Amino acid sequence: MALQTTYLDDMPVAYAGMVANTELADIISRTVEDAALPFGKAVTQGTGDKSVHPTTTGDASTLGVSVLSNATENSTVNGYPQGDTAAILIKGVIWVTADGAVAAGDDVTVTVATGAYGTKAAGAGVLAVPNARWETSAADGALAQLRLK
Structure with missing residues (x-):
């Protein structure tokens, strides 16, 4: 059996897909329809009732x-497998990985x-996200808080 011999000095601030605070949030459950669903990524209504992809x-x-x-009963550590029940935040604040530099208050795509x-x-290929704003600023590839209203 392997033993852990090294430890981080500081815990990470957050992870992608982590709810950012304790304010009221709307989180719904949906079945992952056709492909694994990574944490902290955009989801779309699936073709079936109460399904997403x-x-x-x-x-x-x-x-x-x-x-x-x-x-989740997954074989990976970073998402929901196909057929699993996923938690989907539709209102509230969540940590996501910024795709390009973002600034607090900016519109979200x-x-x-x-x-x-x-x-x-x-x-083409980039959608505006209505009623969404960046809560915090971040560099490309860093974690930032995203607010969905």
Whole structure:
């Protein structure tokens, strides 16, 4: 049996998909329809009732953000497997990995091919996320708080 011999000096501030605070949030449960769903990524309504899939090319809107969970029966540590029940934040504040530099108060967009949130100009392959704002600023690839209203 392997023993852990090294430890971090400081715990990470957060992880992608982690609810950011204790204010009221709306989190719904949906079945992951057709592909593994990473934590902290955009999700879209699936074709079945109460189902979702990772936002991908061709999607015209998003439903919310996948919430980090320890309760999932997954073979990976970073998402929900196909067929699992996923927690989806539709209102509240959540940590996500910024796709490009973001600033507090900026409008939010999502790149449909990756499900990643940023502030890119809406257009082909990039959707504006209505009623969303950045709560905190971050560099490209860093964690930031995203507010969905």
